[in-house]
Amino acid sequence: MERSETGTITRRQLLAGGLTGTAVIVVASCGPDANNAIPKGEIFVARVKKVPRLDPSTRDWEYGPQATIEMGSQEMALPTKKVPTVTQLTVRAVHDGTSIGIRIEWDDAETNDLTVRVDDFRDACAVLLAAGAGDASVRAMGTPASPATLLHWKADWERDVQLGVQGISDVYPNLSVDTYPPLIVDNPTEITPMDYVKAGATDWLPGLAVGNPLSAPTRPTSVEKLVAIGFGTSTSCKTQDAIGAGQRTKKGWRVAIVKPMTASDESETVLHAGGTATCAFAVWSGKDKDNGGHKSPSVNTFRMRLEA
C-alpha cells in the first residue's frame, strides 16, 4: 500500500489490515481498543516496541494515530502575528516506555534553511510539553507553576547536520578575505568556527565564546531542548538529549523529534506510560521572517495521553 506524501494512513486503515501483517500484530498488541475513538483535543501516543529515531518517513510512525492541529494567530505578546502562515499541522506520536517520538508535518512551499544573511530567517517547528492534561494556562510558554519543555526543530540546524555548519561562503561564494587576524592562513575563506576553537581564539566569535547554542561550531542534531516559564523566558537546557530530523516533502516539511520520557534538567516535563501531559505546537515560517513570538501557534493546547 502506497503511503501518501502527507502520511495520511489512519489508524482505522491500519486496523482494517491495510498494512503488513507484522504491523497489524504490533498495533493489535499495543494499540488502543479499535472502538475507542480518539477524543477531539487529544494527542494519543501509541506504545510501540521502539520509537523511530532519525527517519521522519519511516512507516513506523503510522502506529501513532494522526491528529490534525489547527494553527492560529499569536496575539498574546508584541510583536503579534495576526494571520498564521501555516494553518494546519498533522501530528503522530509514539512512545516505547523510554522515549517519546513526535512527527510533525506541514505545508510550506519555500525552503528556508539558512540563517547567515541579515535577512535570512529559518523555518522551524516546536512541541511544547507540560504537566497536566491539556491545561490552557501553559499555552503562553508555560507558567512558573507549570514550566514548559520545548522541543524546537530548526531548518538551519538540519542543514548544518546534513551539509556541515553553514557559513558565509554558503551565501556569498565569491567572498574574498585578506585575513582574519587571529588565524593567519593561506585561504582565509575556508576557515570555520572550529578553527577558532582549535586555535583558542573564540574571543573573536563572541556568541561561541560564551556558549550560545546558536553559535556552536558543530551541530549534532537539529533539535534544541529548552525550558520556559512564560513568554521571553525560554532557556536552552544543559542536557541536550532530544534529537530529531527533518525532511522536505513535495509539499513542505516532515520532522521527527525524539526525547527521553524522563527529565534530565530542572523544570523539564516528565512523561509516563499510561499518563497524561499537556502539549501544544508552533511553526515558524522563514519567508515571513518569523522568529521568537512571531510564529503560528496551535489554537489549542492538547491533552497528551500516553498508552500504558
Next chain:
Amino acid sequence: MVEVMNWQLNRMMAYPYEEARPIRQAAAVFDTNKCIGCQTCTMACKTCWTSGHGQEYMLWNNVETKPWGSYPLAWDVRELELLGPQHWNGDTYGGKTIFEAAPQGKKNIGWQPTGLDYAYPNRGEDEVNVTLTVKRYHLKLPHDMWFFYLPRICNHCTYPACLQACTRQSIYKRQEDGIVLIDQERCRGYRICMEACPYKKIFYNHTTRVSEKCVMCFPAVEDGIQPRCMRNCIGKIRSFGFVGTPQTARPDNPIDFLVHVRKVALPLYPQFGLEPNVYYIPPVHVESDEFLTMLFGPGARAAINTYQNAMEGNDPELLGALLLAVSTDKIISRFKVESDSVIGWADNGDEVVRIPLKVPIIERSAFDENLKVYRYNIT
C-alpha cells in the same frame, strides 16, 4: 506603555518601561565641523571589535557623507518616511516618536534591512547636496553647495528602541554608565532589535547567528579610559564623558557644558524619541535650516551661532571645552579655563591635561639667511 520624560523633546512620551536613568550616562560630543572623513575611527573600532568571522560587513562605527551617504542604505530616509510628518512647536516636539507611531501589534515602527543594504558602506562619499553647474562658486559661509561627514556609533540611548523591542530581555542598559549591551548568551538572533533601532546600530553576526552592537569600549571606560574611536580621532572631533539631564547638568563637566550650558551639541534625529547620547555640533557651512532641524532638532541654528562666536574668540570657556577633545586618553570629568589654558581633571581629581587656548605662532621669513635657501613651508 508608560509616560517618561524625554528632555530632548521637551515633553513626556510613551515608552514600554518606566524612566530609569543610570547613575551616570556615557555620552560623546562630535564636532562635525572638524571631521575630515578619514575613517580612522572606523578602523580603530573594526580592528578592535569586529575583525572576526561573521563580522565582515559590520561597522559599529561608520562615517557617512551627508546629505547622500548612509549605512545601511538609506537608514534614516526610510525611518523618517515611516515616521510621517514631524514638527516642532518651538522647543517641543509636536510629532510622534517611533514608539508613539507604532502600528497595532507592534511596539515601534521600524524596518528590517537586507544583506544588500550593507553592501555600500561609503555610498555618497564626498557628494555635495546639489548638482554642480558651470556657475562659479565662491568661498563664503554658508556654502553655495555643501556636504559634511557624519560619524556614527550606537547612541547608548536613554530609551533604547533595541532594548524595549527584544522579547527575551537579552539587551540591557548598565546602571553604572548607561552603556547598552546585548547578552551574547541570551540573544537568539531574532533581530527584532535590528528592526527597531532607527539608527540601525544593531548588527547580525553571520557566523554566530546572534546580534551584536557597539559596546562603547566598556572595559576601557571602566578604567577611566576613553573608547578607541574617540582616542584615535585624527580630526580631534570627539569628546567623551558623561552627560546629565538639564536638571542635573554640572557646568564644569565638559559634556554637560557643551550639551546643556552652551547647547552647541545636539542629538541626532531627536524626534525618533530615544534620547540618544551622542551629541553633534552642527556644520556651520550648511545653508539649509530645514535640513539641520530635521537632523539635529530646533536648536541647530542657535548652536552654530554659539559655536562661531567662540571661534571668533568671544567665548574662551567654550573654546576651552572644545579644545579638550582627543587631548588625552583619560576620561575628563571636570574642566576649567584658567588664564590662557584649559585644564582637565579625571574622576579621581588627577589633572590629566592642560592646553593653551592659543597655540604660539612663530613666523619665519621665507628666505633662510643661514642656509641661503627659500623655505617652501614657512609655517
